[in-house]
Amino acid sequence: MKVEVTNKRKLKSLKTKSESATNYAPKPSAIESTFSMFQKATAADTSSESGTLEPDLVAAASAAAATLPNSRQAESELLQQLRRRKDLTEAQKKGNDLGDIIADMKVGKKFSRQNSWPSNQIRFDEDGQGYTHDRGIASELASVRKRKKLFPSKRLNIFSPVTDKDTAESALTKPTLWDIAFVNELSFSTNQMPRNVLEEMIQWTKEGKLWEYPINNESGLEEEVGISFTEHVFLEKHLEEGFPRQGPVRHFMELVVAGLSRNPYLTVQQKKEHISWFRDYFHQKAEVLNEADVCLS
Amino acid sequence: MHSLCGAFGWTPAVHQQAKESVILPRKKAWSKEAVLETLASTLNRDSTAYPYQFQDDPYLSPRTATEFKLYSLAQDSGRSAARYFVNNHPKFFTKDFAEPHIPCLMPETVSLLLEEVSEEALKERITLRKVTAAVDMYDQLLQTGTAVSMETTHELLDLICLYCDRNPVQEGEAGAEEEKEGRRMTSRRGADVPRLSWTENNNAERIFYLLPERDTRCYSAVIRGMVKHGAYAKAFSVYSDMLNNRTPGDVHIFNALISAAPEVRDGYSERWDLISELLNHMKQQEIHPNLLTFNSVLKSLRQCGSLARSYSPQTLNEMKALGIAPSLASYDHILAVFYKSVSSGPSNSDVLQNLMTELEGQSFTCVDPDDVLFFSSAMKVCLDNKDLELGYRVQSLVEVGENWRLLGDSVQLSIYYGRFFNLLCMMEDVDVVLRWYKQMVPSLYYPNAQGMKHLLQALDTDGRLDLLPDIWTDMKTLGLYNRADLLEQLLGLMAGEEHSPELQEAFAVCALDVKSVFEEKAGLEWSASSLSHVTTLLLRASKAQQAWDMLKLFKAHNRIPSEALLNSFLSVCQRDGASERAVELVQLSAAFCLTSTSGLASRALAEFDLNQEQRLVLAGLEAAAGPPSD
Numbered sequence: 001m002k003v004e005v006t007n008k009r010k011l012k013s014l015k016t017k018s019e020s021a022t023n024y025a026p027k028p029s030a031i032e033s034t035f036s037m038f039q040k041a042t043a044a045d046t047s048s049e050s051g052t053l054e055p056d057l058v059a060a061a062s063a064a065a066a067t068l069p070n071s072r073q074a075e076s077e078l079l080q081q082l083r084r085r086k087d088l089t090e091a092q093k094k095g096n097d098l099g100d101i102i103a104d105m106k107v108g109k110k111f112s113r114q115n116s117w118p119s120n121q122i123r124f125d126e127d128g129q130g131y132t133h134d135r136g137i138a139s140e141l142a143s144v145r146k147r148k149k150l151f152p153s154k155r156l157n158i159f160s161p162v163t164d165k166d167t168a169e170s171a172l173t174k175p176t177l178w179d180i181a182f183v184n185e186l187s188f189s190t191n192q193m194p195r196n197v198l199e200e201m202i203q204w205t206k207e208g209k210l211w212e213y214p215i216n217n218e219s220g221l222e223e224e225v226g227i228s229f230t231e232h233v234f235l236e237k238h239l240e241e242g243f244p245r246q247g248p249v250r251h252f253m254e255l256v257v258a259g260l261s262r263n264p265y266l267t268v269q270q271k272k273e274h275i276s277w278f279r280d281y282f283h284q285k286a287e288v289l290n291e292a293d294v295c296l297s
Numbered sequence: 298m299h300s301l302c303g304a305f306g307w308t309p310a311v312h313q314q315a316k317e318s319v320i321l322p323r324k325k326a327w328s329k330e331a332v333l334e335t336l337a338s339t340l341n342r343d344s345t346a347y348p349y350q351f352q353d354d355p356y357l358s359p360r361t362a363t364e365f366k367l368y369s370l371a372q373d374s375g376r377s378a379a380r381y382f383v384n385n386h387p388k389f390f391t392k393d394f395a396e397p398h399i400p401c402l403m404p405e406t407v408s409l410l411l412e413e414v415s416e417e418a419l420k421e422r423i424t425l426r427k428v429t430a431a432v433d434m435y436d437q438l439l440q441t442g443t444a445v446s447m448e449t450t451h452e453l454l455d456l457i458c459l460y461c462d463r464n465p466v467q468e469g470e471a472g473a474e475e476e477k478e479g480r481r482m483t484s485r486r487g488a489d490v491p492r493l494s495w496t497e498n499n500n501a502e503r504i505f506y507l508l509p510e511r512d513t514r515c516y517s518a519v520i521r522g523m524v525k526h527g528a529y530a531k532a533f534s535v536y537s538d539m540l541n542n543r544t545p546g547d548v549h550i551f552n553a554l555i556s557a558a559p560e561v562r563d564g565y566s567e568r569w570d571l572i573s574e575l576l577n578h579m580k581q582q583e584i585h586p587n588l589l590t591f592n593s594v595l596k597s598l599r600q601c602g603s604l605a606r607s608y609s610p611q612t613l614n615e616m617k618a619l620g621i622a623p624s625l626a627s628y629d630h631i632l633a634v635f636y637k638s639v640s641s642g643p644s645n646s647d648v649l650q651n652l653m654t655e656l657e658g659q660s661f662t663c664v665d666p667d668d669v670l671f672f673s674s675a676m677k678v679c680l681d682n683k684d685l686e687l688g689y690r691v692q693s694l695v696e697v698g699e700n701w702r703l704l705g706d707s708v709q710l711s712i713y714y715g716r717f718f719n720l721l722c723m724m725e726d727v728d729v730v731l732r733w734y735k736q737m738v739p740s741l742y743y744p745n746a747q748g749m750k751h752l753l754q755a756l757d758t759d760g761r762l763d764l765l766p767d768i769w770t771d772m773k774t775l776g777l778y779n780r781a782d783l784l785e786q787l788l789g790l791m792a793g794e795e796h797s798p799e800l801q802e803a804f805a806v807c808a809l810d811v812k813s814v815f816e817e818k819a820g821l822e823w824s825a826s827s828l829s830h831v832t833t834l835l836l837r838a839s840k841a842q843q844a845w846d847m848l849k850l851f852k853a854h855n856r857i858p859s860e861a862l863l864n865s866f867l868s869v870c871q872r873d874g875a876s877e878r879a880v881e882l883v884q885l886s887a888a889f890c891l892t893s894t895s896g897l898a899s900r901a902l903a904e905f906d907l908n909q910e911q912r913l914v915l916a917g918l919e920a921a922a923g924p925p926s927d
Contacts (some may be wrong), residue, residue: 159619162619186666
């Protein structure tokens with residue numbers, strides 16, 4: 001459970017990252033604004049399609065990270081790596097046309113992503129399609145800056161932009177010891193200390209040490225949510241079979257059922273087991289009861 | 298109805314809309330940290346507070362850089378000691394009160410459970426990172442003839458190669474934490490794995506060659522291990538083995554080989570040829586490069602001399618064409634190539650300017666351990682080019698989002714801020730400098746002696762010497778009073794000229810403080826200029842008696858007072874009317890065999906009213922010293 005929620009969070013942060021990755025471009029062009037918006041839309045599409053990682057991969061990552069001393073950061077880093085690889089391969093899958101566009105284009109000024117982030121969180125969930133185009137063309141044009149190119153655009157020309165799908169498999173393998181050591185090195189080299197008590201609480205929540213806000217009294221009791229109270233309280237139906245309808249045994253069992261119905265600490269399964277234990281017990285002791293003249297019909 | 302609408306202010310249009318169906322917005326799903334993150338976004342850094350991890354006992358707040366390191370190490374070692382106890386004595390930690398259950402606080406298994414010879418036991422040893430035990434188990438398995446699955450063999454090889462066939466230092470063992478922290482503090486590389494050297498015929502090679510068939514992952518583990526632990530030539534021979542067997546490679550093999558290329562070739566062009574050959578092999582085998590591939594190319598290009606200037610931009614463009622975003626490490630390598638050394642002539646900051654324009658406002662995460670070197674290199678370039686505006690741009694990039702985390706460990710942090718502060722002191726107005734000083738010190742940056750010197754110089758340039766007493770208290774808090782040259786600079790600035798009486802008084806207090814520091818700290822030698830500065834300051838503040846004591850110190854430390862000092866002392870004596878003192882002064886000067894003795898003597902005779910005895914003494918001294926020098 002903890003792992004899936006982590007994924008969701010990473011998805012949002014990676015969405016902006018994969019955009020900046022695909023937005024990276026070196027040259028001005030008159031139609032830059034529409035192109036970059038198109039790019040943003042396709043990038044957002046790719047990242048929204050990528051969804052969550054396979055659960056066993058994620059479980060393997062968390063198990064692997066658990067062996068590390070700094071396992072929470074390591075785990076989030078590992079998952080981030082896997083997602084990044086996955087997103088990158090998918091971005092590269094559609095890479096051919098994007099690659100040409102990139103080669104012709106120039107980096108516009110980046111708006112501060114921090115301000116637009118909270119609103120993106122909401123909009124992302126609403127229709128699942130990532131960005132809606134309400135940024136407006138005006139803001140795009142306003143950000144185009146005229147400046148010299150950073151470097152001449154000659155390339156090594158050794159590799160060609162990736163179009164095929166066999167990179168997809170390489171991104172989905174279990175993290176090896178090398179990956180774990182690499183992620184560990186990364187977490188050591190950066191400064192992960194919390195700067196205030198709230199950041200510390202965020203770290204603790206990710207590790208599972210702290211209740212999640214807003215507080216849900218029933219966290220940890222998920223399976224009980226689905227079971228209605230009638231099954232806990234109205235337990236006479238379990239007395240239908242295996243027990244006599246009258247007599248001291250029945251009386252005793254009715255008292256047991258009354259006690260169980262008031263017990264908030266046992267699950268329904270445990271209560272049923274309790275009752276069936278009594279059923280077996282009385283069946284075993286049938287001779288004793290017969291001698292005592294208690295009817296067992 | 299309509300009157301009601303009018304009463305409530307509803308327009309008919311609204312009333313119309315109320316009849317239409319209501320569209321419920323979809324429920325938002327928030328992450329479990331959303332509330333906390335929103336709250337955290339309202340907080341800024343408090344520049345007057347110590348870092349959060351130290352906000353406990355005010356006695357334990359670090360005031361100097363060494364204290365900071367020491368206390369962080371202490372905190373971490375406490376945590377690992379606690380983990381050690383929980384893991385090694387689980388019988389004391391069996392009660393579980395938490396509901397819902399908190400798995401990460403429970404004891405972990407650190408000791409081996411399975412003892413029989415089986416693949417499960419081998420896997421357990423691999424998971425617990427016990428290298429020698431795993432190798433033993435593997436050998437036993439081979440002896441009994443049990444087949445070990447390829448998967449487990451891969452993991453075993455990974456384990457051996459990663460740790461270079463030695464057991465990694467486990468947490469909680471003596472010295473382990475300091476080692477790890479020490480490594481974290483001093484070198485960012487391989488914090489988990491120390492720099493060991495690959496021995497000949499170690500277990501990795503032995504097991505590798507015993508394998509009936511070696512596939513990509515086996516080669517990958519061995520080559521990466523060899524490169525990591527320094528056996529570069531061997532790595533290349535294993536690689537040519539791999540080529541001969543026509544085994545396909547993978548991207549990690551090539552990354553490792555590219556980074557090892559400068560070690561196995563000597564000429565610049567041979568190195569580049571090897572790198573491009575490797576890249577072409579990658580292309581032929583249809584292995585797709587990733588960010589680390591290109592970062593290793595750039596890193597190796599740093600050692601390719603002049604070829605780097607032409608090939609690094611091409612590598613960068615190649616990355617962009619393939620849709621791989623360069624990380625800060627790539628930019629760091631570019632900077633290193635284009636701003637090779639200070640002696641390479643006046644380099645302009647164009648490259649960095651354009652780079653900063655591209656990077657402006659972006660948020661980064663660490664994807665390469667070398668990312669943390671970028672900011673300090675960028676600031677060095679700004680410092681060398683004395684470009685203040687560029688420095689501000691770099692600093693604003695640091696302040697974007699979480700980029701400050703990429704400033705690295707405390708060493709890198711102090712280097713970066715030291716350079717930034719240096720740049721500010723050189724180029725900015727003292728008011729701005731002081732504003733930054735208040736913001737950065739000591740919450741972000743503990744200045745060292747060099748930084749303090751720059752600050753003092755900046756104060757001197759702009760004539761804000763009235764702040765010197767406050768700076769002196771800061772210096773004491775920061776523990777910077779061990780540097781005699783720094784103290785001398787401070788004293789020199791204070792004694793430079795005459796100031797207002799209150800300021801002189803403050804300076805005199807400071808001077809006495811400095812004097813007591815000199816006396817208390819062993820290993821601090823008085824120099825002649827320091828002594829004379831202190832004396833001058835005391836004189837100016839009319840503390841004649843203490844100034845006189847200072848003169849005695851001259852003799853004690855074998856330093857010679859200057860003529861100007863003695864003359865000014867004499868003037869003060871004359872102002873105070875202390876003729877006895879004046880005579881003693883001249884006698885002192887004679888004791889030092891100074892040439893100025895006779896001048897002093899004649900001055901004393903002229904300006905003071907002395908009794909007969911004193912006159913005789915002075916006359917004798919005047920004569921004895923010979924004719925006054927002109």
